[in-house]
Each structure stands twice: as structure tokens, then as C-alpha cells.
Amino acid sequence: MKKSLTATVLFSCTLLISLFVSSSAQTCKSYTFSNNQIYSTCTNLPQLSCSLHWNYYPSNMTADIAFRKTGATSSNWIAWALNPSGARMAGSQALVAYRRSNGSLYAYTTQVDQRGSIVPGSLSFEVPNITVDYSSGGDMTIFATLKLTSSLVSTNQVWQEGPLSGGNPSQHALTGENGQSVGTLNFATGSVTSNGVSNPKDRKRNVHGVLNAVSWGILMPVGILIARYLKVFKSVGPAWFYLHAICQTSGYAVGVAGWATGMKLGSDSPGNHLQDP
Known part of the structure; x- marks a missing residue:
């Protein structure tokens, strides 16, 4: 029961991420x-x-x-x-x-x-x-x-x-x-x-947006839901904590990558900084 529930939660996390990524890269061929x-x-x-x-x-x-x-x-x-x-x-x-x-x-x-x-x-x-x-x-x-x-x-x-x-x-x-x-x-x-794709900054903006959406929009909320609702089931045992930790740690890592991409975008765009009149 424990293994089955753990596998189900992991599959759900993977599916949510896959759906998000695939929806942002739908192909005209389909x-x-x-x-x-x-x-x-x-x-x-x-x-x-x-x-x-x-x-x-x-x-x-x-x-x-x-x-x-x-x-x-x-x-x-x-x-x-x-x-x-x-x-x-x-x-x-x-x-x-x-x-x-x-x-x-x-x-x-x-x-x-x-x-x-x-x-x-x-x-x-x-x-x-x-x-x-x-x-x-x-x-x-x-x-x-x-x-x-x-x-x-x-x-x-x-x-x-x-x-x-x-x-x-x-x-x-x-x-x-x-x-x-x-x-x-x-x-x-x-x-x-x-002309839109050839601009490297546009690609960086897209990466920045996807990383932050996956981190704060998927992994972090899923980790919170696991800690809130899964731990009440005694049959799960400590598995809920490990799943929670995996989602939160992964979400944090992806979020840091998104933050770093945003900082790079900012440093590459000096014209966006406020200047004295």
C-alpha cells in the first residue's frame, strides 16, 4: 500500500511537470x-x-x-x-x-x-x-x-x-x-x-518564465499539499516526508536557476535601469 501510494504521488508530480512543459511547446505537426x-x-x-x-x-x-x-x-x-x-x-x-x-x-x-x-x-x-x-x-x-x-x-x-x-x-x-x-x-x-526567435534575450526570458512557473507554480505547491494531506494516512509512514522534501528541494533548485536567469537578464539590459534626470 505504501509503495503504491508513493509511486502514485511521484507519477502525479512527473505528470504535472510534463503537461506544463509540453503545453508550452506544442507542435504544429500534431x-x-x-x-x-x-x-x-x-x-x-x-x-x-x-x-x-x-x-x-x-x-x-x-x-x-x-x-x-x-x-x-x-x-x-x-x-x-x-x-x-x-x-x-x-x-x-x-x-x-x-x-x-x-x-x-x-x-x-x-x-x-x-x-x-x-x-x-x-x-x-x-x-x-x-x-x-x-x-x-x-x-x-x-x-x-x-x-x-x-x-x-x-x-x-x-x-x-x-x-x-x-x-x-x-x-x-x-x-x-x-x-x-x-x-x-x-x-x-x-x-x-x-526576428523574434533570433534574439537571445527572448529565449532567456522564456527559460526564466518556465523555470519560475515549474518551481513556484508546480513543485512547491505539490510539496505543500503532500505535507498537508498525505501525512494523515498512517499507511504512508515516513514516505510523505521524503516526497515532500523531494518536491520542495527540487522546487527550490529550479527556483534558484530561474532567479539566476533573471539576474543575468537584468545585467544584460543596462538600459532598463533607472537613471538620474
């Missing part, structure tokens, strides 16, 4: 589309909770793509674009979608001008079909077929979301994740880079 479409290549885009899936056919430089935004709302529009002229939304060849006030879904192509206008219009390359799907779980996906040119097989990609005003797309935010939602994409090789 997603199943409602139309059962299968894509050979995909990438989780690091900003705005988006992913891009595609099949590329080199014989005619055609690509079938699916741009998915999780947590999409009826008050926002989404867009994905290619821009050989630079890593920015202005001047890009974009696919845009949103939900109209009557509940219907609308997807179209647009060449974004220097003012950021995204009115419907044809692109510099053919898009034989474009559709949009909205799942009950809040995922909005743009499906499209692109007949690429040689300059677009490997180029800059941009993705965005923004608010609707009067039923039409309006200006998106220029800071935060919106300001970092750019990178490069090679349809042929599957190579993808992102």
Missing part, C-alpha cells in the same frame, strides 16, 4: 485540420499564437498553405504575407481573413501599400483559391494555393492580427508581438527564421 488536409511541412510561428503549414511542388513552384491563428476572435482580422522588398507589412503580398458582423467568414488577397491599407486586390502572383475556416475551438485558418515566382520561393514572411472598425480591418499594433511578427521562409527547403 494539429488535425477539419478538412483532413495533410501538410508535409509546418512551423510554429513564435508570435501571436500562429502556425504555417504547407506543401510545395517544385515542378511548377506551387504551394498549398494553411495559416492558422489560435484564439482568434470575431473582433479581429488576421493576415499572412510574403514581402521580397523587406521584412515588413508595408509593400507585402497578403492574405487577409476575418468574420463579418453577420457571422460569415471572408478571405481575400491584398497588396499592402505604404500607408498600411489592406483593401482587396490582386497580387503580383496568382492565388487560384483562398478560403477561411473557423473552428469551435477558436482557430481561424486561411487556406490558399499560391503560384509562386522564383523570387518568392525563398523570401520574407510577415503575419499579423488587428482590430476591426466598422466591420473593416483597421491599423494593427506596432509594438510587442505585432512588431516582431516577421522572418524568412524557404518553401523548398522548409527553412524558417524569425
Whole structure:
């Protein structure tokens, strides 16, 4: 009985940590589309909770793509674009979608001008079909077929979301994740880079957050629960104390690592310190 209970508690601790870590690193490859479409290549885009899936056919430089935004709302529009002229939304060849006030879904192509206008219009390359799907779980996906040119097989990609005003797309935010939602994409090789990921400080921030969440959000509370509720069972014997000590010690060690990462981030960011006027 004692061994069984100990094993159960240890398994629960491990499961909680695994669930937390896996939820922060969900892969686009595990997603199943409602139309059962299968894509050979995909990438989780690091900003705005988006992913891009595609099949590329080199014989005619055609690509079938699916741009998915999780947590999409009826008050926002989404867009994905290619821009050989630079890593920015202005001047890009974009696919845009949103939900109209009557509940219907609308997807179209647009060449974004220097003012950021995204009115419907044809692109510099053919898009034989474009559709949009909205799942009950809040995922909005743009499906499209692109007949690429040689300059677009490997180029800059941009993705965005923004608010609707009067039923039409309006200006998106220029800071935060919106300001970092750019990178490069090679349809042929599957190579993808992102301006957001390339920043080492962003990776350190993510590590700092995960370490602290695991320490103070999982291990420490589990250790407290073990000491509070498990020790009342006589059949457990001293096992509750060892489990409690393991969780608390591990939580402390992980927390120290998170603290050290935070201190390193602070020392690497002198511009964040207050200065005298």
C-alpha cells in the first residue's frame, strides 16, 4: 500500500511537470485540420499564437498553405504575407481573413501599400483559391494555393492580427508581438527564421518564465499539499516526508536557476535601469 501510494504521488508530480512543459511547446505537426488536409511541412510561428503549414511542388513552384491563428476572435482580422522588398507589412503580398458582423467568414488577397491599407486586390502572383475556416475551438485558418515566382520561393514572411472598425480591418499594433511578427521562409527547403526567435534575450526570458512557473507554480505547491494531506494516512509512514522534501528541494533548485536567469537578464539590459534626470 505504501509503495503504491508513493509511486502514485511521484507519477502525479512527473505528470504535472510534463503537461506544463509540453503545453508550452506544442507542435504544429500534431494539429488535425477539419478538412483532413495533410501538410508535409509546418512551423510554429513564435508570435501571436500562429502556425504555417504547407506543401510545395517544385515542378511548377506551387504551394498549398494553411495559416492558422489560435484564439482568434470575431473582433479581429488576421493576415499572412510574403514581402521580397523587406521584412515588413508595408509593400507585402497578403492574405487577409476575418468574420463579418453577420457571422460569415471572408478571405481575400491584398497588396499592402505604404500607408498600411489592406483593401482587396490582386497580387503580383496568382492565388487560384483562398478560403477561411473557423473552428469551435477558436482557430481561424486561411487556406490558399499560391503560384509562386522564383523570387518568392525563398523570401520574407510577415503575419499579423488587428482590430476591426466598422466591420473593416483597421491599423494593427506596432509594438510587442505585432512588431516582431516577421522572418524568412524557404518553401523548398522548409527553412524558417524569425526576428523574434533570433534574439537571445527572448529565449532567456522564456527559460526564466518556465523555470519560475515549474518551481513556484508546480513543485512547491505539490510539496505543500503532500505535507498537508498525505501525512494523515498512517499507511504512508515516513514516505510523505521524503516526497515532500523531494518536491520542495527540487522546487527550490529550479527556483534558484530561474532567479539566476533573471539576474543575468537584468545585467544584460543596462538600459532598463533607472537613471538620474
